[in-house]
Amino acid sequence: MTDDTHTDETAAAQPTEHTTDRSVVVPVYRERPDVWTGLVERLLTAGWDEVVVCLDAPDDDARRAAERVATHDGVALAVSDERRGKGGALRAGLAVADGDVLGYVDADGAVAVEALDRLYRTVEWGTAPVAAGSRDAGDADREGQSLLRRALGCGYRLLARGATGVPVTDFQCGAKAFRREVWTAVADDIDETGFAFDTELLALAHRRGFEIREVPIAWNDPGESDVDVGTDVPALLRSLARIRGTLRETPRAMPDGGAGVAADPEHTNADGGDEADEADDADDDPMHVALVTSHPPNRGHLAEYGEELARSYAARDDTEVTVLARRTDRAPNVEDRGDYEVRRVWERDSARSAWRLLRELRSDKYDAVQFNLHMTYFGTTNAYRFLGLALPPLCRATLDVPVVTTLHDLLEIVEDDHVDDTVGTLERVGARAATQLVLLSDATTVTAAEYRDIVAERYPLGDPVHVPHGTFKRADGGTVPLDPPLxxxxxxxxxxxxxxxxxxxxxxxxxxxxxxxxxxxxxxxxxxxxxxxxxxxxxxxxxxxxxxxxxxxxxxxxxxxxxxxxxxxxxxxxxxxxxxxxxxxxxxxxxxxxxxxxxxxxxxxxxxxxxxxxxxxxxxxxxxxxxxxxxxxxxxxxxxxxxxxxxxVSMAETTDQFVDLLTASSTAVATDGGEEA
CATH class of the missing domain: 3.40.50.2000 (Glycogen Phosphorylase B;)
Known part of the structure; x- marks a missing residue:
């Protein structure tokens, strides 16, 4: 995905005015009348053909302001005495909008009309059927937003990308534009009435095959957001779980003008064959798996399991494996183990090593990534543990290869009277948040059927797969020494x-x-x-x-x-x-x-x-x-x-299941077109 950054030459080659009717919806709830009426007037002056103002539960001042702006040509009102929610208001406004290019913008003035115009031009010029404003892409800028809201936004982006597969950097920016047929294709499936409307719209459009182009914008927080962290953030997460379920039931479609690639000479080889033949040949090559795990001579935290799993991968004809292990003073950073290589690239309690691991995974050497994880793998403190557990969803969001995580333990299994006294409510919440992040891998496996049931019951996002632990075959078993001593x-x-x-x-x-x-x-x-x-x-x-x-x-x-x-x-x-x-x-x-x-x-x-x-x-x-x-x-x-x-259930049989998951996830990533940042 590329940012919509037109050069002067590009702009000169394009029409100076839009050639299709523009409609924009402005949802209003408790914003000051002078702010949103001024926005409406600027939109009309800038050339929008229709502005649909959707007022929720307006007071007398808002009603009087609405009556004044309604006298302007091109203004339509959709007023509700009750609170419909952002999504409910947008659905009502888009349902009555007449333009060939539709869109919406927040009423608080955080997005300038000039920035919204760039979104509409992206659609009108045929660059993409959907343009989404982004406060994080390219040279975008956020002004005035608190550190807490930035952190929440970053966390939500990871969750939303993991749940929907939509490769954007900013789901919730209140500025979007799209062709009418996009809205027609998704309108009947959108159920969201709250702040997750943006996410559901993008997810369904992506699922229907429409390309989404992000447009960097400057965004100036007016400091008057009606988002309540305590109530709206949990509601967003619940909505995200529902949207994920909707996507599973929504078949993929390739509408005209969508993201599908039609047959053309550029996709045909000189000999008359097509690139599929080359892909078939590539399928014969073994899958190169990056196995992120502790490994001997490190001790504990699943090092021996990691070694057994690496051996099992290496014994197969259809896989080769490189172990990306924790560093130790007792072994070199790169070690040839005969049938596989160990590259020791990360350390506990180190933010730098987390980025070093990410850089290694982004090196295009690997066809798939498997994290072999313990909850305390990456650190002795909660902050580093959380950072380490965020790595799988971060890789899923930034790599175009499948990411599978094997999670060996859960906080919920610990009996309450044996949890360390220092593990308070905040730490438990953090541990569960970290678990939720891990579950946003392309696939997550757990080693016991009960763990799968616990995760399914307590975590809204994620569909864990039970893959048995696998045993390490070391000696003939069942022959217990019965002669003394005991x-x-x-x-x-x-x-x-x-x-x-x-x-x-x-x-x-x-x-x-x-x-x-x-x-x-x-x-x-x-x-x-x-x-x-x-x-x-x-x-x-x-x-x-x-x-x-x-x-x-x-x-x-x-x-x-x-x-x-x-x-x-x-x-x-x-x-x-x-x-x-x-x-x-x-x-x-x-x-x-x-x-x-x-x-x-x-x-x-x-x-x-x-x-x-x-x-x-x-x-x-x-x-x-x-x-x-x-x-x-x-x-x-x-x-x-x-x-x-x-x-x-030997380790070889366990590895069979891992390979099946990696292969299926690889197909899904290819179908989605990768996770291009």
């Missing part, structure tokens, strides 16, 4: 939600029944809780039978897991599908876990089995372990169930 394994990064204190107290009771039992606590401190493992080891490292191993390297995993009799998961909460449980399935190990809703969702509802005990109870945990050790048949059954579940 070897219990706690695996993974150690933080406050993993109750090691209760586990050690339970293990003391287990040792009374099974004296040679061993407890292996394998893993380092959680990245968000540095030093936590060291503190635990200082307290419990001398306990009989207890061993702290620290972080387990890749080549040590088989030994640690293979020698385990059972895996303990003493988690008070879990915000996503448990990678530890997936490993237990991969190795065919029985699991004993704390009973809570989050844990069931994170474990057995993904396939597999576990013995559940009361959370926080050392006696319940000890009894569960001893009962399982004494019931060898039950021990073997859980192991075999988990091994079978591990075979059911």
């Amino acid at each position: 070897r219990l394994l706690v695996f993974g990064f150690l933080g406050p939600t993993k109750d090691i204190e209760t586990t050690v107290r339970a293990f003391r009771q287990v040792r009374q029944a099974v004296p040679d039992a061993e407890l292996v606590i394998a893993g380092g401190s959680h990245p968000d809780y540095p030093g936590h493992r060291e503190e635990l080891e200082s307290r419990f490292g001398e306990e009989p039978g207890v061993e702290f191993t620290g972080y387990v390297e890749e080549d040590e995993l088989d030994d640690v897991w293979g020698s385990a009799t059972a895996v303990l998961m003493p988690y008070h909460t879990c915000t996503g599908v448990s990678g530890v449980f997936q490993l237990a399935k991969s190795y065919g190990k029985p699991v004993v876990a704390f009973e809570n809703e989050g844990m069931r969702t994170s474990t057995v509802e993904t396939g597999g089995d576990a013995a559940f005990v009361n959370p926080g109870s050392a006696t319940s945990l000890a009894d569960g372990i001893v009962d399982l050790w004494e019931d060898r048949e039950r021990l073997r059954d859980i192991a075999h169930t988990n091994a079978a579940a591990g075979d059911a």
Whole structure:
């Protein structure tokens, strides 16, 4: 998309006057009469053939002013004693307007008549059937607008572009112009009566195949907006969700003069073939996927999952993959892993690295992008976390390749009594806003069916797809060591939600029944809780039978897991599908876990089995372990169930689903003509 910036030479080559009748609608609600009547007079003087003034709930002064302007030739009134809303007033005015070129402008004078004239000339000269004023494109300018409203506008733009696919920089500028047939094509489908009217009009016009051209304008905020942030912003979001649903039910159309490309010699090869043949040849090339993920030697935050997923992509004939990973002092910034390349381009808590990642993704190297995300991936503070989670929709809005996001956790899964005391209402609202942003990727996947249902219920925009976590096939599973000693394994990064204190107290009771039992606590401190493992080891490292191993390297995993009799998961909460449980399935190990809703969702509802005990109870945990050790048949059954579940959905099968999503999203992006900024 290009901005409408006519040069002097272009203007000289065009008609100096419009050749079709112009109608403009001016919606009026509580604006001062001298402001909007002055606007009407300037429009008539500048050559508009018809000005339709739509007054909502006018007071006596507004009525008297309307009577005065109605005496001018070319002025029509559409008066309502009730508040119709901006969209309702515009629908009423456009329904009665007679011009060949229609449009509207806000009554507050923020848009100059000269700027509106450029929009109308864009349509009249055949540059595009729809011209939308933009306060952000090209050399546009905003004067007098508060920082809050600018921020809200930027956020809404990301949401609206993600929901509608319309490649514009400013949906809500109160200046538009379009050919009559555009309004005829969309009028019956427009339901909006509020401030989202502009968005619905552009979305439906785009869906019907009409090209939309943005025209940079200077916009001067009069400071008298009747937009109420507390009520109108939520209403805008609800409307956006409804508009998205409408678009899904609206078939694409290519009307005369729309954005379709007719067959012509420029699209034909010299040998008589067309470019479709070349496209078919291109389809034989593998899709180059940029996988944004943490990756070893970084530890935690799905690094191992990212590595397994990269391997799975690299093993396919129809994809090649480059991992765009977090930087680390332990590895070079560019590393050849044999079957794929790792480029370490981003860091936590860094705005600069976010832009560095965007620059890499915009380099035209990649045919698709997949973000492998944890809610706290990009930062230790809320601001950087929010910035990182805004990257997928930002990429979707600015790249012409599909963007798929895999979201591994949700705030809603955390039990309320285990949310950190520092996580207040504002932080929770921010986390949900960030989740909503992530859902504006071309496709978003979640790793549990329940997460999909939660998102569908609580978030108005986004249609998540359940793609199972996938298991890491490392060893033959289901063959549990049944000979003593009873070897219990706690695996993974150690933080406050993993109750090691209760586990050690339970293990003391287990040792009374099974004296040679061993407890292996394998893993380092959680990245968000540095030093936590060291503190635990200082307290419990001398306990009989207890061993702290620290972080387990890749080549040590088989030994640690293979020698385990059972895996303990003493988690008070879990915000996503448990990678530890997936490993237990991969190795065919029985699991004993704390009973809570989050844990069931994170474990057995993904396939597999576990013995559940009361959370926080050392006696319940000890009894569960001893009962399982004494019931060898039950021990073997859980192991075999988990091994079978591990075979059911491998990482290769999970990757199959990702490739299908990327391919479908790529087709949709191509159909929409890309997301040209």
